[in-house]
Every structure is written in C-alpha cells, then in structure tokens.
Amino acid sequence: MTEPVVSVRALKVSYGKFEAVKRISFEIPKGEVFGFIGPNGAGKSSTIRVLATLQRKFEGVVKVCGLDVRRRPATVREKIGYVPDFFGVYEDLTAREYLHFFAAAYGLPSHRRKAVVDDVLELTDLTHKIDFQVDSLSRGMKQRLSLARVLLHDPELLLLDEPASGLDPRARIEMRELLKALKEMGKTILISSHILHELANLCTRIGIIEAGQLVAEGSLDDIFRRLELMRVVHVQLAGAGEAVAADLRQHEGVADVDVQSDRLSIRLREDLLSIEDLHAAVVAAGGRVRMFQPEAMDMETAFMKLTEGVTA
Amino acid sequence: MTSREALSRLRVHFTLPLFVKDLTEAASRRRTYVLRGVYAGILFLLALIFARDVLFPAGDGFAVLGRGGKVYMTVMLIQFGGVYLFLPAFTAAAITAEKERNTLGLLFLTKLSPTKIVIEKYLGRVFPMLSLALLSLPLLGVAYTLGGLDAPLLVEGFVRLVATILMIGAIGIACSAWCRTTAGAFLLTYAILALLFPGPIFLVISLGLQPNSHIIEVLGTIGSTLRLMPIDEPTAIIGIFFGPLPMIMWMDQLERGMVGATAFLAKPAWLAVWQTAPLLAMAFASLVVARLSIVRRAEAKSNRYLARSFARLDQSFRELNTKYAKGIEIVKTGGALPDDAPVAWRETTKTTLGSFRYLVRVLLLVEVPVLLIGATSASSFDNSGIDSLGMIGGLLWLGGGLLAAVKGAGLFTAERSRQSLDVLLTTPMTTRAILRQKLAGVWRLITVCAVPVATTMLLLAYLRYSVVGSFLDLGVLYFITATVVLLTHFALAAYLSTYIGLRLSTQSKAMLASVAVLVGLCLTGPVLRLVIDPDASNYRFSPLSIYSPAAVIGELMWTKLDPGDLIYLLIANSFVYGGMALGLRVACSLQISQLLGRAENEPYIPVERRIIEPVLDFESEPVETGELVR
Incomplete structure (x- = not known):
C-alpha cells in the first residue's frame, strides 16, 4: 500500500488552556480531494496551519508525503502549496512580479521561471492581467493568483483554507472548475469550507470537524449510508400516478411515496434499491415517465445531523 | 414633537459613542494601568532626581523654602517631554488603525458624522494624556508647600501644558486622517512638530539670517503688539508654537542665577491663556484638516509621490538622451524581476x-x-x-x-x-x-x-x-x-x-x-x-x-x-x-x-538545552475510512 500524502494521528493544538483541536486523526491518500468541513472555530484552520508548518506547538504525529512536519518542516514546505483564508497582498507588485517573487522564494532556477509563470498564469486564466498591480485585481482574480502562486513549484499537496470565501457566484464557479482541473492533474488537495454544496461536487472524501473533534470521515456515500439519509427522487408521469405509487410502495428500498399534484416524491434507500432500478420499477408499474429527477445528496442535512453547533 | 422626544434627540446628539468605546476599551486593558504606573514611576523618579537639591537639601532645610517654583517647573518640563515624545505616537494610530482594519467605512455608515468621528477620536486620545498630566498633582502639592510658587506661574505652566496637549493631539489626528498607514502618520506628526520647532531656527540659519534680523524683528514686533509672545522679545517669535519655551527659559535663567529675570512669567491669568492662542489656533487648523481629509483619504492608496516624480523625470531624461545622445546609457539599470533573494x-x-x-x-x-x-x-x-x-x-x-x-x-x-x-x-x-x-x-x-x-x-x-x-x-x-x-x-x-x-x-x-x-x-x-x-x-x-x-x-x-x-x-x-x-x-x-x-528543522537551540518531548500515547486510534466517530 502506498503511503498517504497526509497522515494526521492524534493531533492536538492548544492555545493556552483552549484546545482548538482535540486529538484528531485522518489520512489522505494520493490524488484525493479531501473536504474539511466544520463551522467557524471548529479547528479546521488550526489543523491546516499544522500541515503548512505554521504551527510550532502541537501534539501528535503529522506527516506530509511521509515527512514528519515537526522534524522536517523545511522539506515539507517544498511539498505543499498553501492558500490561506485571506489574500495578503504586496500592493506594490504586479502579477508578474508577484509570481516571480514567489518563484524565487521557492528556489526555482531563474532560467525556468518565465516559462513556469506563463504556464500557471495560463492555467488560472490570468495571462491578460500579468502586468496589472495585484491590488487592482478583483477578489476572484486574487484568489486565482493565489492558486497560481502555489502551483509554481508543482507541489504534491495543496492546502486550501476557505478558497471560495467571499467570492461572487461567477468567481466561485471559476474557482470550482480550476480545482477540478487540478484534481484531474492528480494533485492531492485538502480544502476547507463551510459552504457544503461546493464540496459535494468536488471532494472524493470529507471530514466533518466540530469543537476540535472529527465527528465523521469518509466518502459522501459512506456518510449518507451510515446516517441513513435517503435520497428524494422526483418523478412526473403522464396521467394519474396513484396506481404507480401504490405499486412502488411494495418495493424494498422505497421508504415513502408522496403523491403531489404534478409529481411523485419518492424517498429512496439507495443501499437497498439503486436509482436505475427505481426507474425500471416505475416503468414496470406502467408509469409513462415525463421527468425523472434524483435530488443531489443533501450534505447540509448530513452536516446538521452530525454537528450540534458548538465550538471548541 | 413632545419635550421628551426633543430631549431624547438632544441627548442622542450629544452622546459620544466612539469616545466612550475608546475609553472603555482602554479601561478594560491591563496595559493601560501598567503604562500609567510606569509613567507615574518615571515622572516621580525624574522629578526627585532633577529637583533633588530642593527636595533633599544637604544643609539647612529652611534654605529650600521659597524654591517650590523649581520643583514645579521641573515637573512641568518632564510632563512636556512626555507629551512631545508619546502623544504623537499615541494619536497617530487613532484613524489609521480603523483604515488598516477596514472599519472606517463602517463608521461612515452609522449616524456619526465625519466631524463627530474626528472630534471623538481626538477626545479619545487627548483625555488619557490629560489624565496622565494629573499624575503630577502630588509633586505639585509638595512644590506648593515649599513656597515660591505664585499663582501666575501655576497658571502659565498648566495652561501651556494643556494647550500643547491639545495642539499635538490635533496634529496627530490630522496626520492620522491624512495618512494611509500608522507608520506614515507617526513620522509625519513628528516631522510637523519638528517643523514648528526647531524648524524655524534652521530656516533662519539656512537663509543666513541672524536672530535679530529685520524679518524676525518685524514678525516679533507684530507678535508683541498682539501680546501673543510668552516672552516679550522679538526673537521669541521663533518658538511661538513651542509650548514649553517660557518654562525652559525660566529654568535656564534660574540655573544662571538670573532669578530676577524670570519676572516674565508673572502675568495675569487671562494673558497666559491668550498667549496659548497660536497653539490653540494650530490645534483648530489641524482638526479642520482632519475633518477635510477623513472622508477623502478614507481609502487612500499608496501614492508614492517621490517615486512617481522620479519616474517622470526618468522619462524626460530618456527622451533627451534619445534625442541628443542616441540613447547611450553609461550605467545600466538591473533587471526588473527578483533575483535569488x-x-x-x-x-x-x-x-x-x-x-x-x-x-x-x-x-x-x-x-x-x-x-x-x-x-x-x-x-x-x-x-x-x-x-x-x-x-x-x-x-x-x-x-x-x-x-x-x-x-x-x-x-x-x-x-x-x-x-x-x-x-x-x-x-x-x-x-x-x-x-x-x-x-x-x-x-x-x-x-x-x-x-x-x-x-x-x-x-x-x-x-x-x-x-x-x-x-x-x-x-x-x-x-x-x-x-x-x-x-x-x-x-x-x-x-x-x-x-x-x-x-x-x-x-x-x-x-x-x-x-x-x-x-x-x-x-x-x-x-x-x-x-x-x-x-x-x-x-x-x-x-x-x-x-x-x-x-x-x-x-x-x-x-x-x-x-x-x-x-x-x-x-x-x-x-x-x-x-x-x-x-x-x-x-x-x-x-x-x-x-x-x-x-524549523533546526531550532537553533543547543542540543543540551532542547526540551525532550514526551513519548506520545495515542488515546484515540486513527479513524478508518468511512468510519463514523460519533
């Protein structure tokens, strides 16, 4: 088995008597996008700061690419790219100077810098802004520039702390698409957010943290299954649906069928009956399907069920 | 409108929420009391040292009677020193801190007018300094007991100290409203104070003038005619914005044994107050500048005037160089992008x-x-x-x-x-x-x-x-x-x-x-x-x-x-x-x-002094994939 890119074991972070993170453990294998979810003050940023080598005092064993963060932080820094939840600007630099500044800080050979900077600007669609002052860029562009910065040294792990915070809808979508591209490039990504539906489409696994403790960790399907959350499927039929509804209620896996004026709302237990089989069952029951629409998994429900609204 | 409503509106108009907030914040910080204690300690220590010949006479104790004036002036000059040194630093952050925290815009959204914001910020900084000035009261009590401390002397010192606090505080607030950063406001405040004094002395020297030159005589005579000069000498016009000037001269003349010459401080109270008019006028003008700048400069960007003017100069030189010297460059400038540092x-x-x-x-x-x-x-x-x-x-x-x-x-x-x-x-x-x-x-x-x-x-x-x-x-x-x-x-x-x-x-x-x-x-x-x-x-x-x-x-x-x-x-x-x-x-x-x-990889601590970390015992095992902890 290959070594996970991130390995956190019994991590505890304290600020004086206040325990921000209480002995949490998790692992992130290579190529995964791990969503770190939790309310404000839950301990997400403290955990990410430990991984980013910005937290000097902590307990537990934290490894990045097999390297102990406590013992070899300098080497760890070469493996990670960190985007904090704010965009600290050097307002006196242009986008080009900003990226060259960090290319030099990451120790890229000077003859390679121009090509690398051009590449990351193209990837983040900022080439046309190369000679603009960083301070003059919009918030979304600044966030993309931040991503461009962390890609300069081609890190194995990206640590993104609330990257979509404060962005407008367009910038959020652009950011999501960019992250998908990075996922396809095989980057391992740890992304924190409290905007749940954004992570639902992106993450391969999530960890839900509250009051410094990890309350759930796994793939979305795993978590939904364990929480016994049901998916709602909306079906619109030609003609009356009572008979079909009565037939469907006999199927194992159909928890409930609500007959509404224009549709049937079916609550489905996916572990017992898949969506495809449900569709077949509707047709078999004589239903002439006009619309068949499974609702997206409701992460907000899962989050509310798992957390109690407390902070550490 | 009923009288109660009118009264309520009037009360709202005269409440000072920002001022109250600043004072409440200061009162809740332990640092405030520590700083006051330290300031009082230094004030008392310096007063005891500088006026020790009066406070701890070596010979006949009766000889010090009537020398309370010296103790008073010593304390006053230490207070002036404290005001000049610390009030600019104290006031410079008043508005720039709001700008740096991006909270000034939020203040503009409230019912507080810009004028009220300026005044409340001003009061919030000046009041603590005035309260520090009151720390000298016990020493002044001792000075008064010794005698030789006439009422005019008392009034002159106190009035000029208060006027100086008001002026420096207002200049600090004006700089804070104008500047983008606290550091800029801090330096600008000190630069303006240096310009007010001893700036005129350098101006006189650099213009090759003598202190008794014609222009100084004329200005001094105008000041004397208006009775604005704390000392009735034309050259004193140079220090018209310098609060402690008469006190320093009084002490200097006392040290030289010219006690009789210190009579210039024996003036009626109204005149002492009137002579602070230049200081108060400067304070007023500074507050007007602060009011005019606080909105316009709320989102001030880095202008870098000098760098921009240099860049324009470069452009002109390049054009001239291209025109007359075919663009030959003797000293080449380095690359515009960062090197390895x-x-x-x-x-x-x-x-x-x-x-x-x-x-x-x-x-x-x-x-x-x-x-x-x-x-x-x-x-x-x-x-x-x-x-x-x-x-x-x-x-x-x-x-x-x-x-x-x-x-x-x-x-x-x-x-x-x-x-x-x-x-x-x-x-x-x-x-x-x-x-x-x-x-x-x-x-x-x-x-x-x-x-x-x-x-x-x-x-x-x-x-x-x-x-x-x-x-x-x-x-x-x-x-x-x-x-x-x-x-x-x-x-x-x-x-x-x-x-x-x-x-x-x-x-x-x-x-x-x-x-x-x-x-x-x-x-x-x-x-x-x-x-x-x-x-x-x-x-x-x-x-x-x-x-x-x-x-x-x-x-x-x-x-x-x-x-x-x-x-x-x-x-x-x-x-x-x-x-x-x-x-x-x-x-x-x-x-x-x-x-x-x-x-850090290398904590830069000698091996023998390193704290050995305890062996970690894992109370909780790592969570397996898909496992629910709770």
Missing part, C-alpha cells in the same frame, strides 16, 4: 530608495540643504555657527534613528497587518534568510540617513579642529569615531525595533514600544550623570555619558573632545551599543522562528 529585492527596489539613480537623487535632496546650512555656519567662524551645525547634526542623527526604528518596527508587523506573512513563511526560505533579506531595506535607509549626518560631522571636524591645525590627525579621529558611533546607534535602533516588532502584533504598538525603549535608553545617561556627578558642567566631557546614546551624540556635537576622549568614546560606544546591537541581532536570529510560530 526575492525579499531583499522587494525591500530595496520597490521603494523610492530602490534603484541606484533614485538613491543618488534622494541623497542629493537631503545633502544639498545640509551643505548649505553647513556653509552658512562655516562662514560665521565662531562657536555659534559650530553649535548650530552641531544641533543640525544631532537632530539629523535623532531623525535617522527614528526612521530606522520605524522601519525596523514595521518589517514584520506590516507583513502581519497585510496578512502576507503566512504565505511567505510557507515557502522553503529559512526564517534567518527572510530576516537577513528584510534587513537589507533597513540598511539601505540607514545609508541614506547616515550620509548627511556624516557630512555634518565632517564639516564639524574641519571647523572645530582646523583652527588648531590638527584636522588631519584629531579631525580625522573625530570623524572616524563619530561615524562608527553613528552606525552603531542606527544599527541598535534597527535591531531593537525589529526585535520588538517580532514580539508585538501591530505596527503602532511596536513603534510606540521602540520609541519608549530608545527614549528610556537616552535618558539613562543624563540621569546617571546628575546622580553621580551633579556638579559636572554641560560643556565638559563626562565618561558617564556613555550610558546614553543621546549623551554620546551631545558629546560629539557640542563638546570639544581631546584624543583620549575620542578613543574612549570609540571603544566604549562600540563595546556598549555595538554589543547591544549585536546581541539583539543574535536574539532576532535565534528567536525569529519561535516568535513567528514557524516550525
């Missing part, structure tokens, strides 16, 4: 002192006036000219030290406030390398500040020692000593403030703390000298002066030193202040990772 690149090239040619221009801008003043002083060829030059050198020295301290204090605190520090710390650069490269900008600034001071010292060396025909040996020794001392002091200011900046969270706190420590260091020497060697003349070299950087500067600028004194100063200063600077440099290097909270 990116932090140093940003610190040195992204400022007005960036490129070589800009540096030369800045040096010329500072150097030319110094040379002009020096030439004017040299032409007089008497001690007054040399003393004036010494004063200019001393002030440039202190100004350079202040600039180095402000720059050092902002090295890391500015990164914190810009929220760019974390990003920098996650790069593979070592913290030592970041520190070293950050300091490159400070050294650039120190170089620019040191050149005019060194020029002044070269002129002093020539003027002071060429007369006795020993310029080539004694003059050169003086110049070398002074240059070494200068660089040591600047380095000390830079490293001290950098260290403080690493320890504190905000730039304003770091600047205030740095200035406080440097002032404390400067006061040590004179106080020690008074305690140990009370009869020493101000014009005689004292080995005790080594206990204070300010006293060392004083010796170099105003005392005629012999070779032994110079060598003593060279060695002792290098040992004391060079050692302190080196120690602080090492402390910065050793503790920077810890102070910035960054993990």
Whole structure:
C-alpha cells in the first residue's frame, strides 16, 4: 500500500488552556480531494496551519508525503502549496512580479521561471492581467493568483483554507472548475469550507470537524449510508400516478411515496434499491415517465445531523 | 414633537459613542494601568532626581523654602517631554488603525458624522494624556508647600501644558486622517512638530539670517503688539508654537542665577491663556484638516509621490538622451524581476530608495540643504555657527534613528497587518534568510540617513579642529569615531525595533514600544550623570555619558573632545551599543522562528538545552475510512 500524502494521528493544538483541536486523526491518500468541513472555530484552520508548518506547538504525529512536519518542516514546505483564508497582498507588485517573487522564494532556477509563470498564469486564466498591480485585481482574480502562486513549484499537496470565501457566484464557479482541473492533474488537495454544496461536487472524501473533534470521515456515500439519509427522487408521469405509487410502495428500498399534484416524491434507500432500478420499477408499474429527477445528496442535512453547533 | 422626544434627540446628539468605546476599551486593558504606573514611576523618579537639591537639601532645610517654583517647573518640563515624545505616537494610530482594519467605512455608515468621528477620536486620545498630566498633582502639592510658587506661574505652566496637549493631539489626528498607514502618520506628526520647532531656527540659519534680523524683528514686533509672545522679545517669535519655551527659559535663567529675570512669567491669568492662542489656533487648523481629509483619504492608496516624480523625470531624461545622445546609457539599470533573494529585492527596489539613480537623487535632496546650512555656519567662524551645525547634526542623527526604528518596527508587523506573512513563511526560505533579506531595506535607509549626518560631522571636524591645525590627525579621529558611533546607534535602533516588532502584533504598538525603549535608553545617561556627578558642567566631557546614546551624540556635537576622549568614546560606544546591537541581532536570529510560530528543522537551540518531548500515547486510534466517530 502506498503511503498517504497526509497522515494526521492524534493531533492536538492548544492555545493556552483552549484546545482548538482535540486529538484528531485522518489520512489522505494520493490524488484525493479531501473536504474539511466544520463551522467557524471548529479547528479546521488550526489543523491546516499544522500541515503548512505554521504551527510550532502541537501534539501528535503529522506527516506530509511521509515527512514528519515537526522534524522536517523545511522539506515539507517544498511539498505543499498553501492558500490561506485571506489574500495578503504586496500592493506594490504586479502579477508578474508577484509570481516571480514567489518563484524565487521557492528556489526555482531563474532560467525556468518565465516559462513556469506563463504556464500557471495560463492555467488560472490570468495571462491578460500579468502586468496589472495585484491590488487592482478583483477578489476572484486574487484568489486565482493565489492558486497560481502555489502551483509554481508543482507541489504534491495543496492546502486550501476557505478558497471560495467571499467570492461572487461567477468567481466561485471559476474557482470550482480550476480545482477540478487540478484534481484531474492528480494533485492531492485538502480544502476547507463551510459552504457544503461546493464540496459535494468536488471532494472524493470529507471530514466533518466540530469543537476540535472529527465527528465523521469518509466518502459522501459512506456518510449518507451510515446516517441513513435517503435520497428524494422526483418523478412526473403522464396521467394519474396513484396506481404507480401504490405499486412502488411494495418495493424494498422505497421508504415513502408522496403523491403531489404534478409529481411523485419518492424517498429512496439507495443501499437497498439503486436509482436505475427505481426507474425500471416505475416503468414496470406502467408509469409513462415525463421527468425523472434524483435530488443531489443533501450534505447540509448530513452536516446538521452530525454537528450540534458548538465550538471548541 | 413632545419635550421628551426633543430631549431624547438632544441627548442622542450629544452622546459620544466612539469616545466612550475608546475609553472603555482602554479601561478594560491591563496595559493601560501598567503604562500609567510606569509613567507615574518615571515622572516621580525624574522629578526627585532633577529637583533633588530642593527636595533633599544637604544643609539647612529652611534654605529650600521659597524654591517650590523649581520643583514645579521641573515637573512641568518632564510632563512636556512626555507629551512631545508619546502623544504623537499615541494619536497617530487613532484613524489609521480603523483604515488598516477596514472599519472606517463602517463608521461612515452609522449616524456619526465625519466631524463627530474626528472630534471623538481626538477626545479619545487627548483625555488619557490629560489624565496622565494629573499624575503630577502630588509633586505639585509638595512644590506648593515649599513656597515660591505664585499663582501666575501655576497658571502659565498648566495652561501651556494643556494647550500643547491639545495642539499635538490635533496634529496627530490630522496626520492620522491624512495618512494611509500608522507608520506614515507617526513620522509625519513628528516631522510637523519638528517643523514648528526647531524648524524655524534652521530656516533662519539656512537663509543666513541672524536672530535679530529685520524679518524676525518685524514678525516679533507684530507678535508683541498682539501680546501673543510668552516672552516679550522679538526673537521669541521663533518658538511661538513651542509650548514649553517660557518654562525652559525660566529654568535656564534660574540655573544662571538670573532669578530676577524670570519676572516674565508673572502675568495675569487671562494673558497666559491668550498667549496659548497660536497653539490653540494650530490645534483648530489641524482638526479642520482632519475633518477635510477623513472622508477623502478614507481609502487612500499608496501614492508614492517621490517615486512617481522620479519616474517622470526618468522619462524626460530618456527622451533627451534619445534625442541628443542616441540613447547611450553609461550605467545600466538591473533587471526588473527578483533575483535569488526575492525579499531583499522587494525591500530595496520597490521603494523610492530602490534603484541606484533614485538613491543618488534622494541623497542629493537631503545633502544639498545640509551643505548649505553647513556653509552658512562655516562662514560665521565662531562657536555659534559650530553649535548650530552641531544641533543640525544631532537632530539629523535623532531623525535617522527614528526612521530606522520605524522601519525596523514595521518589517514584520506590516507583513502581519497585510496578512502576507503566512504565505511567505510557507515557502522553503529559512526564517534567518527572510530576516537577513528584510534587513537589507533597513540598511539601505540607514545609508541614506547616515550620509548627511556624516557630512555634518565632517564639516564639524574641519571647523572645530582646523583652527588648531590638527584636522588631519584629531579631525580625522573625530570623524572616524563619530561615524562608527553613528552606525552603531542606527544599527541598535534597527535591531531593537525589529526585535520588538517580532514580539508585538501591530505596527503602532511596536513603534510606540521602540520609541519608549530608545527614549528610556537616552535618558539613562543624563540621569546617571546628575546622580553621580551633579556638579559636572554641560560643556565638559563626562565618561558617564556613555550610558546614553543621546549623551554620546551631545558629546560629539557640542563638546570639544581631546584624543583620549575620542578613543574612549570609540571603544566604549562600540563595546556598549555595538554589543547591544549585536546581541539583539543574535536574539532576532535565534528567536525569529519561535516568535513567528514557524516550525524549523533546526531550532537553533543547543542540543543540551532542547526540551525532550514526551513519548506520545495515542488515546484515540486513527479513524478508518468511512468510519463514523460519533
């Protein structure tokens, strides 16, 4: 088995008597996008700061690419790219100077810098802004520039702390698409957010943290299954649906069928009956399907069920 | 509208929420009480030392009766010193802190008018200072008991102190409303205060005027006619905005035994109040400036006027060069992108002192006036000219030290406030390398500040020692000593403030703390000298002066030193202040990772002193994929 890119074991972070993170453990294998979810003050940023080598005092064993963060932080820094939840600007630099500044800080050979900077600007669609002052860029562009910065040294792990915070809808979508591209490039990504539906489409696994403790960790399907959350499927039929509804209620896996004026709302237990089989069952029951629409998994429900609204 | 509603509206109009908030915040901080305690301690200690011949008479106790005036004036002058040193730093952050936190816009959204914001911010800063002024009451009680403290003297001192607080506070608020950053407001406030006094003295010197020149006579006569001058002498017009001027003259004349001449303070109370009109007018004008700027400059961007004007100048030169010299460049400028030391690149090239040619221009801008003043002083060829030059050198020295301290204090605190520090710390650069490269900008600034001071010292060396025909040996020794001392002091200011900046969270706190420590260091020497060697003349070299950087500067600028004194100063200063600077440099290097909270491969702690971490026992096992913890 290959070594996970991130390995956190019994991590505890304290600020004086206040325990921000209480002995949490998790692992992130290579190529995964791990969503770190939790309310404000839950301990997400403290955990990410430990991984980013910005937290000097902590307990537990934290490894990045097999390297102990406590013992070899300098080497760890070469493996990670960190985007904090704010965009600290050097307002006196242009986008080009900003990226060259960090290319030099990451120790890229000077003859390679121009090509690398051009590449990351193209990837983040900022080439046309190369000679603009960083301070003059919009918030979304600044966030993309931040991503461009962390890609300069081609890190194995990206640590993104609330990257979509404060962005407008367009910038959020652009950011999501960019992250998908990075996922396809095989980057391992740890992304924190409290905007749940954004992570639902992106993450391969999530960890839900509250009051410094990890309350759930796994793939979305795993978590939904364990929480016994049901998916709602909306079906619109030609003609009356009572008979079909009565037939469907006999199927194992159909928890409930609500007959509404224009549709049937079916609550489905996916572990017992898949969506495809449900569709077949509707047709078999004589239903002439006009619309068949499974609702997206409701992460907000899962989050509310798992957390109690407390902070550490 | 009922009378109750009208009363309620009136009450809303006269409530001061911002002022109350500032005072409440200050009251809830432990620091406020610690600072007050420290201020009171220093005030009482200095008063006891400076007026000890009155408070602790060696001989007949009755001889001190009637000398309460001296105790009073001593306390007052210490209070004036405190006001001039700390109030600018205290007020400079009043509005810039709101700008830096992006909360000023939120204040504009409330029902508070800009005028009310300015006034409330002003009151919030001035009231604590006035409360500090009240700390001297017990000492004034002692002074009053001793006698010799007439009511006019009491009124004059108190009224001028309050007026000075109001003026400096208002100037600080105006600078805070105008400037984008706390550091800028801090420096601008001190620059304006220096312009008000002793600025006019330098203006007179640089214009080649005598203190009794026609223009001074005319202005002085106007001031006298309006009875605005605290001292009825035309030359006093130079210090019309300088609050403690009559007190300083009173003490000076008392020291020289000219007690009868101190009658100028025996004036009616209304006249003493009237004579603060220039100070109050300046305060009012400053508040008007603050009101006019607070909205316009709420979102002020970095203008970099000097850099932009230099860039325009470059453009003109390029055009001329292309036209007449076919674009030949003798000195090529370096690449525009960072090399392998990116932090140093940003610190040195992204400022007005960036490129070589800009540096030369800045040096010329500072150097030319110094040379002009020096030439004017040299032409007089008497001690007054040399003393004036010494004063200019001393002030440039202190100004350079202040600039180095402000720059050092902002090295890391500015990164914190810009929220760019974390990003920098996650790069593979070592913290030592970041520190070293950050300091490159400070050294650039120190170089620019040191050149005019060194020029002044070269002129002093020539003027002071060429007369006795020993310029080539004694003059050169003086110049070398002074240059070494200068660089040591600047380095000390830079490293001290950098260290403080690493320890504190905000730039304003770091600047205030740095200035406080440097002032404390400067006061040590004179106080020690008074305690140990009370009869020493101000014009005689004292080995005790080594206990204070300010006293060392004083010796170099105003005392005629012999070779032994110079060598003593060279060695002792290098040992004391060079050692302190080196120690602080090492402390910065050793503790920077810890102070910035960054993990390091090599913690720079000797192996035998390392804390061995306890073996970790895993109370909870790692969560398996898909497993629910709860």
